[in-house]
Amino acid sequence: MSDPVLAAVLLVPIAVVTLAGVTASANGALDARTRGAPLRSGFTAPLHEAARLLRQQRRTLPGADSLLWRIAGAGIGMVAVLKVVVIPFGDTVFADLPVGLVWFNAMDVLLWALWWLLGWGANSGWSLVGGYRFLAQALSYEIPLMFALTAPAIGAGSLRMLDIQAAQVDLWFVVWMPLAALVFAVSVVAFSSWGPFQTALGTDVGGGVVAELSGIDRLLVLGGRYAVLVAGAAFSVPLFLGGGAGPVLPAGVWVVLKTCAVLAGLITLRRLFPTLRPERVAEIAWVVVVPLVLVQLAVVAVIVGMHGGAL
Amino acid sequence: MDVTGLVARTATRRVHVFLVETPGFGLLRMLAQAAIAERGWVEALGPADADALVVCGTPSSQLDRLIDAVWQQIPSPRHRVLLEPGGSLNDLLNSIPAVLRDDPRQRTDARTRRLVLDDDRGPAPAVTPHGDDAGSGAGMDPGMEMDMDMDMDMSGPAGIPLAGGDNDRDGLEMDVTHLTMGPLLAEWPADLVLHCSLHGDVVVDARAELLPWPDNIEQPPEAARLLDDAARLLSVAGWEPAAQQLARLRDDVLAGGTVDRLLPRLRRVASRLRRSRSLRWSLSGLPQTPGTPLRARLLDWVQTVLDLVDPALVDPDAVDPAQQIPAADLRRPTSPDDIRLAVIGQELAATRLIIAGLGSRSRVSGSVSHE
Incomplete structure (x- = not known):
């Protein structure tokens, strides 16, 4: 931990992969229980799947844009790691950027390109439709997400993650910015193409953007998807849940514990809702959610103005 | 330590099975689904996701050709079995992991195949391309600058003709792509084939085809x-x-x-x-x-x-x-x-x-x- 660069290069990817595996395992166990399959097969699913895909032949299609296709597949997991490097674990932060929040947003916009290229590169009808769907969905979640990210920045008067964390010493942002926190959580599910927002990988398009992937390429995408989910959940901790604040245990442990709690919520979300079709989501996002988030921002701004800082 | 063997054993614990239902053999397919779930295996959504191809019921010769094409798309290691009424489902499924673990056999299979899968999904490649346009991926750009004169005989990447353009329901020019749904598609009726022309993901034209059913097959309750x-x-x-x-x-x-x-x-x-x-x-x-x-x-x-x-x-x-x-x-x-x-x-x-x-x-x- 003495050398933050080395730690960031080694520790962050290992931690992200581990947490992604745990999430996939928990999700697999719940699925196995629902389906009446042996519980053990669900718990060990990530391990067995990883071995299976590592041993599987890669495939390609005539006319596939291999370069862009492979970049997109490998990129999703990397974006997850790049998101995590700006998250403070107590006072330790691997990359203490003065614009950490904007960095997260930039990485999240990168996901637009990656999911789309994944769909486009395969040169397959199903994948292409998956890519279209992600873009349609992104139009709905991105604007509310950007406004939701603005709320903590206004609250703390800074874009640096350590400052945002420090501003929550007295009161976590989730308490007085509940709507922004909710929009953020839903957007995490959406940019991970997961749960009710999994249209880009839907059963109805035969797997969509992953329809033509096999072997290591498929492993990178499916693993990367869990990693992005983990990164999003972890980012909500310094943003809304007080960062590493908590009794007895060290701050770093609290960050991980809170991340796990958020992940549990996201796993539950998948079980409660069917997939929301992008054209229906667009309606709600633009007519209801955007105005509500703007009201949330106004409330935060007024509170900060009257109080002269965070509550 | 036999690492390869260990990986192979771990890798075949959770087999992904692509189930193909021959029209009329729904009961057989449901029984196979139950057996798959009981083993903690997974139903594959498509050939890329599959380790094993399980054909439920005796297919007609027309369907058999399609099944062969799908079989070609399944990455190695792979195995294909035919499940018929009266056959032992459990024996059949139990045979799958052993075959998938058989490294020499699977390696030979993988080597004898073309790496680029040609799956007959697009129209036939052009006979006389206009100049050497092969590899110009930019032409796939969704429609904005697509030349209306561009016919289907234009050679695109890998010799596949580029999609033609047409006005979509909002009057914007879009690529027209063709997609055939069924009969070998997850969560799709076994006896229906739907040939679609798409603008983006909007169906602009379609033709439905019903496959015949054989007689006297036991149906599920x-x-x-x-x-x-x-x-x-x-x-x-x-x-x-x-x-x-x-x-x-x-x-x-x-x-x-x-x-x-x-x-x-x-x-x-x-x-x-x-x-x-x-x-x-x-x-x-x-x-x-x-x-x-x-x-x-x-x-x-x-x-x-x-x-x-x-x-x-x-x-x-x-x-x-x-x-x-x-x-x-x-x-x-x-x-x-x-x-x-x-x-x-x-x-x-x-x-x-x-x-x-x-x-x-x-x-x-x-x-x-x-x-």
Whole structure:
């Protein structure tokens, strides 16, 4: 931990992969229980799947844009790691950027390109439709997400993650910015193409953007998807849940514990809702959610103005 | 330590099976699904996701050609088995991991295949390309600068003609792509083929084709069939956990589960479906064929199963099976033309929901009229 660069290069990817595996395992166990399959097969699913895909032949299609296709597949997991490097674990932060929040947003916009290229590169009808769907969905979640990210920045008067964390010493942002926190959580599910927002990988398009992937390429995408989910959940901790604040245990442990709690919520979300079709989501996002988030921002701004800082 | 062997053993613990149902062999497919779930295996969504290809029922020669094409798309290690009525399902499935673990055999298989999969999905490659355009991926740009004179004979990447352009429903020029859905597609009726022309993901034209059914094959009990239809609709609607609940109930019905065990779970699922607002919202706003809204059909199916299973409601004197068929399923049979009209102008997601909402009863009637 003495050398933050080395730690960031080694520790962050290992931690992200581990947490992604745990999430996939928990999700697999719940699925196995629902389906009446042996519980053990669900718990060990990530391990067995990883071995299976590592041993599987890669495939390609005539006319596939291999370069862009492979970049997109490998990129999703990397974006997850790049998101995590700006998250403070107590006072330790691997990359203490003065614009950490904007960095997260930039990485999240990168996901637009990656999911789309994944769909486009395969040169397959199903994948292409998956890519279209992600873009349609992104139009709905991105604007509310950007406004939701603005709320903590206004609250703390800074874009640096350590400052945002420090501003929550007295009161976590989730308490007085509940709507922004909710929009953020839903957007995490959406940019991970997961749960009710999994249209880009839907059963109805035969797997969509992953329809033509096999072997290591498929492993990178499916693993990367869990990693992005983990990164999003972890980012909500310094943003809304007080960062590493908590009794007895060290701050770093609290960050991980809170991340796990958020992940549990996201796993539950998948079980409660069917997939929301992008054209229906667009309606709600633009007519209801955007105005509500703007009201949330106004409330935060007024509170900060009257109080002269965070509550 | 035998690392390769260890990886191979771990890798074949969770086999992904691509199930192909030959028209009329739904019961066989359901039994295979139950056996797959029991082993903790997974049903593959397509050939890329599959380790094993399990063909349920004896396919016709036409279907056999398609199955061969799909088999070519499955990455190694792979295995293919044919499941026929009266065959031992368990023996057949148990043979799969051993074959997948057989490294020399799988390596030989992988080496003898072309790495670039040619799956006959696009139109035939151009005979006389206009100049050397091969590899110009930029031409795939969705339509903005697409030349209207560009015909289908233009050579694109890898010799596949580029998509032609046309105005979409909003008057914007879009690529026209062609996609054939079925018959070898997960969560899709085994006897339906839908040839679509797409603008983006909007169906602009379609042609439906019904495959013939063989006679005298044992069909699943009514309750299992309805649960299967409902599970499929939910799966297409992207509610995997609820679909899994229904699929499990279907398996239990097929395995002869007792009423005491089935009924409480059925009631729970039924009330869950009835209460879900997001399901109501997600399934609304679609044109119906024939007649009843999708959600009402779904609830009707599940309610009928409840009536069929509940001993308090089964009247021993009334043995007229027609009374136990959901009202919506008794309407006129759905013809290929009905299907075509219902899906034109719809997005792919809506098309899949509409087809899943047909259920299997209306398709049986449809294929009878096809003869």
